[in-house]
Amino acid sequence: MLTVAGRKHRERVEEAFAEFHAAAGRALGAADRLREDAVRRQALSMFALWLRRDGLEAARADRGLAGSFAAPALRGVVRASENDRSTALGTWARSGPARLADLVAAHAPGAAGAEGTAWLGQVPFPGAAAQSETGDPALDGIKDFPTLWRIGSGRLAPGPSFPVAVPLLEESHLRVDSRPRTRARAEELVELLLLRLFSAFRPGVLRVDVWDGSQYTLFPGLHPLSRTGLVTAHDPNDLDGLLDQLAERVHRVHSRVLSEGDTSLRDYTERTGKRSEPWQVVVLAGNRAPLPEEQQRRLQRIARSGLTAGIQLVLLDLPVTVAAPVESVRFTADGVRCSMTGEHIAVTPDPLPGRGEVTGACDTIVRAHEGWRSRVRGLAEFLPRDGWMTGNSAAGLQTDIGDDDGSAVELRLDDASPHALIGGPSGSGKTNLLIGMITSLAARYSPSELQFYLLDFKEGVSFAQFAPGQQDKTWLPHAQLIGINVNTDREFGLALLQFLADEMRRRADVAKQQEVTKLEELRRADPEGHWPRIVAIVDEFQFLFAENDALAKRATNLLEDVARRGRSQGIHLVFASQDVSGIEAFWGRPAIFEQFVLRIALPRARRVLATLNEAAQTLPKWHAIVNHESGVKHGNEIARIPDASKDVVHEVQVRAHEQFGAESPRVFDGASSPALGALVADLPAGEPLAVVGQVIDMEGSPAAVRLPDAPGRNVAVFGSGSRDALRVMGGAAAGLARTAPSGARFLLAPLVGDPAGIEQVLGEVETVALADFRARVEELAATVRERAAGSDRSPVFLLVLGADAADPLLERAGTEAFRTVLRFGPEVGVHVVGWWRSATRLKQLLSMSASVDDVGAWIGLDVQGAELAPFASLTSTTWSPRPGRGLFFDRAQHSRPEVVLVPGDAR
Numbered sequence: 001m002l003t004v005a006g007r008k009h010r011e012r013v014e015e016a017f018a019e020f021h022a023a024a025g026r027a028l029g030a031a032d033r034l035r036e037d038a039v040r041r042q043a044l045s046m047f048a049l050w051l052r053r054d055g056l057e058a059a060r061a062d063r064g065l066a067g068s069f070a071a072p073a074l075r076g077v078v079r080a081s082e083n084d085r086s087t088a089l090g091t092w093a094r095s096g097p098a099r100l101a102d103l104v105a106a107h108a109p110g111a112a113g114a115e116g117t118a119w120l121g122q123v124p125f126p127g128a129a130a131q132s133e134t135g136d137p138a139l140d141g142i143k144d145f146p147t148l149w150r151i152g153s154g155r156l157a158p159g160p161s162f163p164v165a166v167p168l169l170e171e172s173h174l175r176v177d178s179r180p181r182t183r184a185r186a187e188e189l190v191e192l193l194l195l196r197l198f199s200a201f202r203p204g205v206l207r208v209d210v211w212d213g214s215q216y217t218l219f220p221g222l223h224p225l226s227r228t229g230l231v232t233a234h235d236p237n238d239l240d241g242l243l244d245q246l247a248e249r250v251h252r253v254h255s256r257v258l259s260e261g262d263t264s265l266r267d268y269t270e271r272t273g274k275r276s277e278p279w280q281v282v283v284l285a286g287n288r289a290p291l292p293e294e295q296q297r298r299l300q301r302i303a304r305s306g307l308t309a310g311i312q313l314v315l316l317d318l319p320v321t322v323a324a325p326v327e328s329v330r331f332t333a334d335g336v337r338c339s340m341t342g343e344h345i346a347v348t349p350d351p352l353p354g355r356g357e358v359t360g361a362c363d364t365i366v367r368a369h370e371g372w373r374s375r376v377r378g379l380a381e382f383l384p385r386d387g388w389m390t391g392n393s394a395a396g397l398q399t400d401i402g403d404d405d406g407s408a409v410e411l412r413l414d415d416a417s418p419h420a421l422i423g424g425p426s427g428s429g430k431t432n433l434l435i436g437m438i439t440s441l442a443a444r445y446s447p448s449e450l451q452f453y454l455l456d457f458k459e460g461v462s463f464a465q466f467a468p469g470q471q472d473k474t475w476l477p478h479a480q481l482i483g484i485n486v487n488t489d490r491e492f493g494l495a496l497l498q499f500l501a502d503e504m505r506r507r508a509d510v511a512k513q514q515e516v517t518k519l520e521e522l523r524r525a526d527p528e529g530h531w532p533r534i535v536a537i538v539d540e541f542q543f544l545f546a547e548n549d550a551l552a553k554r555a556t557n558l559l560e561d562v563a564r565r566g567r568s569q570g571i572h573l574v575f576a577s578q579d580v581s582g583i584e585a586f587w588g589r590p591a592i593f594e595q596f597v598l599r600i601a602l603p604r605a606r607r608v609l610a611t612l613n614e615a616a617q618t619l620p621k622w623h624a625i626v627n628h629e630s631g632v633k634h635g636n637e638i639a640r641i642p643d644a645s646k647d648v649v650h651e652v653q654v655r656a657h658e659q660f661g662a663e664s665p666r667v668f669d670g671a672s673s674p675a676l677g678a679l680v681a682d683l684p685a686g687e688p689l690a691v692v693g694q695v696i697d698m699e700g701s702p703a704a705v706r707l708p709d710a711p712g713r714n715v716a717v718f719g720s721g722s723r724d725a726l727r728v729m730g731g732a733a734a735g736l737a738r739t740a741p742s743g744a745r746f747l748l749a750p751l752v753g754d755p756a757g758i759e760q761v762l763g764e765v766e767t768v769a770l771a772d773f774r775a776r777v778e779e780l781a782a783t784v785r786e787r788a789a790g791s792d793r794s795p796v797f798l799l800v801l802g803a804d805a806a807d808p809l810l811e812r813a814g815t816e817a818f819r820t821v822l823r824f825g826p827e828v829g830v831h832v833v834g835w836w837r838s839a840t841r842l843k844q845l846l847s848m849s850a851s852v853d854d855v856g857a858w859i860g861l862d863v864q865g866a867e868l869a870p871f872a873s874l875t876s877t878t879w880s881p882r883p884g885r886g887l888f889f890d891r892a893q894h895s896r897p898e899v900v901l902v903p904g905d906a907r
């Protein structure tokens with residue numbers, strides 16, 4: 001029994017528990033209400049989000065959501081969404097379509113964004129007024145090209161319709177997906193898009209490749225464009241071949257065009273104002289089935305790098321996932337959707353014009369393309385528009401050699417393609433190409449960056465225009481050497497190769513000191529040095545190797561050395577020929593031509609490109625195959641070669657001469673005799689020198705015989721004709737007159753020929769007539785014997801013209817006296833410089849008490865090599881008489897005879 005205190009305590013506990021129970025009930029009730037409110041708000045938010053995401057129309061069309069619109073609790077959300085939609089649509093209707101239309105108009109000008117069909121086939125024709133601001137029609141539509149291309153229109157009620165466009169051409173690839181029932185509409189969309197592309201540019205700037213794996217006949221209306229190669233349909237069973245071509249193009253563009261730092265062809269175009277490659281749109285049509293795995297991987301690689309190389313893929317029902325920008329157009333059961341407008345905008349594709357209208361437009365484009373292809377562009381169009389002669393050749397040389405439908409075709413000489421081989425039969429345009437190449441390079445680089453060595457082996461003066469002439473006193477400062485009329489002087493080609501080999505070794509020695517290997521590195525290491533790139537151009541070079549003799553072997557060895565090692569030192573060879581197949585000196589030496597990576601084949605050229613590459617056989621006139629891949633077929637670029645008119649070439653030459661023309665080039669003219677005055681002008685004093693001609697070398701050095709007081713220092717001239725013999729004797733006299741010490745005596749015995757010129761250059765001279773010749777020789781023999789026992793060594797020079805004419809008068813005593821003078825005279829200061837019309841006569845004169853060694857130097861003119869061999873102590877000598885040339889041998893400086901040029905008249 002509880003006490004009063006206990007009862008009171010229990011009552012308090014019960015009251016507290018009741019209060020707790022009431023408070024807990026109130027808290028749980030509030031929590032339930034809060035939960036129900038949160039759930040309600042969450043449902044309203046999710047419903048509102050659903051409406052915003054899918055749209056009111058799509059939500060009402062969804063059967064699963066039909067009850068939601070009837071729920072009283074959701075009516076407020078529906079009204080709010082309707083109000084928001086109405087407000088947004090009102091704002092959109094007022095400005096949205098117009099803004100989109102302005103955007104498309106700004107980025108899709110002309111045919112790229114126009115409505116209707118007025119744009120269809122409206123391309124410029126040659127000579128039309130529609131040209132670029134630069135005045136160069138080749139640049140029309142290339143530099144400022146559209147980035148958006150219209151495909152149709154879209155509409156969002158209640159606003160007006162607006163144009164729908166997709167980015168193409170170096171912006172994004174395009175994927176078009178259809179269903180079987182909508183395939184035809186999808187093909188029409190792509191065909192119309194291609195028509196817009198063709199109508200936006202001058203024909204040739206863009207080309208289309210079509211591959212249809214389902215073997216359908218795609219785009220029949222575009223068939224006329226295939227006549228000139230604007231559209232190419234590929235074998236459905238040869239997708240690999242098309243992928244090979246695309247991969248080769250990507251490699252070519254990235255290794256050549258983008259090697260200077262540009263990230264895409266667009267950057268290159270904007271920087272240079274020219275297009276090196278046409279755009280290539282590739283339409284790949286499938287049947288909604290994936291490609292084999294290997295082809296998928298190859299296509300993905302092309303898609304990744306193709307945009308920067310100007311390759312645009314259009315994938316029609318071909319499921320491929322690529323890591324590159326791709327826009328899409330889908331033909332669904334609910335209409336057409338485009339990735340540019342989203343899922344809520346139904347796109348209405350522009351209708352394709354009638355088949356006849358499409359075919360007519362294509363015929364117009366083809367006619368314009370044929371007109372542009374047949375147009376002969378002048379060389380002026382390929383020259384720089386500004387910045388003449390400011391190019392840097394450290395990394396190599398490049399210039400535009402022609403164009404392929406408006407896209408420039410470049411010629412490059414650098415470490416990757418160091419040397420060029422040009423081939424083509426007579427009349428195919430080799431000379432025009434060479435002149436254009438020289439002029440174009442000279443317009444881009446200064447003489448401190450580029451030097452030319454020009455040699456023409458055929459009977460012509462192709463390079464004479466670059467040298468100062470009688471009427472035009474200007475010259476091309478880049479040209480250090482110009483060889484013309486070198487039709488018989490193979491020795492000059494050998495001299496050029498020897499010079500290049502010497503220069504190559506000189507540069508290599510300096511590079512080694514600077515601890516570098518290439519010219520580009522040397523120029524950075526030695527910025528104060530003079531290290532221009534050297535381009536040696538030899539036309540009809542096969543003449544240098546025409547005979548399988550010692551000269552050809554030496555030239556072959558030098559050529560192989562320069563071709564192999566010259567690339568690193570900035571020395572480039574450009575060899576042109578009609579035919580290289582018969583050069584016997586190259587048999588078994590394939591390494592020589594392997595260095596000629598750049599091959600240029602003119603129409604009907606043979607054996608210039610690779611063996612299986614016959615592309616040059618079908619070339620039209622004024623075209624060439626330019627191949628930087630050693631002539632293999634995938635490297636072919638067809639170039640239209642410009643006409644190198646003389647006016648344009650002269651303009652470049654005059655501008656270069658005015659700016660850089662300090663020193664005229666060395667000119668070797670095989671049809672002219674070297675001036676005697678120039679040969680003897682710089683002879684050193686101190687020792688008598690008899691000049692018998694000019695050495696065939698790069699400096700035009702005099703062929704001089706030293707005549708010291710030593711045995712055998714006599715000179716013999718062999719030749720039956722008097723003209724060249726008298727010139728040689730005149731040169732010897734002029735050299736001696738200039739270099740002999742004071743007090744020297746000259747005796748001239750003009751037994752044959754006119755001595756007037758020789759007398760003129762000698763000045764004070766004692767003339768000995770034929771009747772007095774024996775007595776004078778006997779006196780000289782006595783002088784020689786006296787001097788042998790004395791100290792008098794004052795020079796005495798006996799110059800005899802036609803020495804064999806005195807044979808009948810000398811008799812035995814005179815002959816012995818002449819032998820004594822020849823044998824013992826030189827060591828006591830008495831020297832004979834004589835012309836014999838017969839080498840055999842002199843040999844007989846030296847056969848007893850004298851020997852052939854007593855004539856230490858000789859020059860043979862119109863004498864066969866077999867007659868000269870004994871005088872060089874050789875079993876045989878290869879020599880056949882050549883006008884204005886002589887075979888020169890000096891025991892004191894030669895191991896074998898060398899060919900020299902006969903000097904001009906002594907007068």
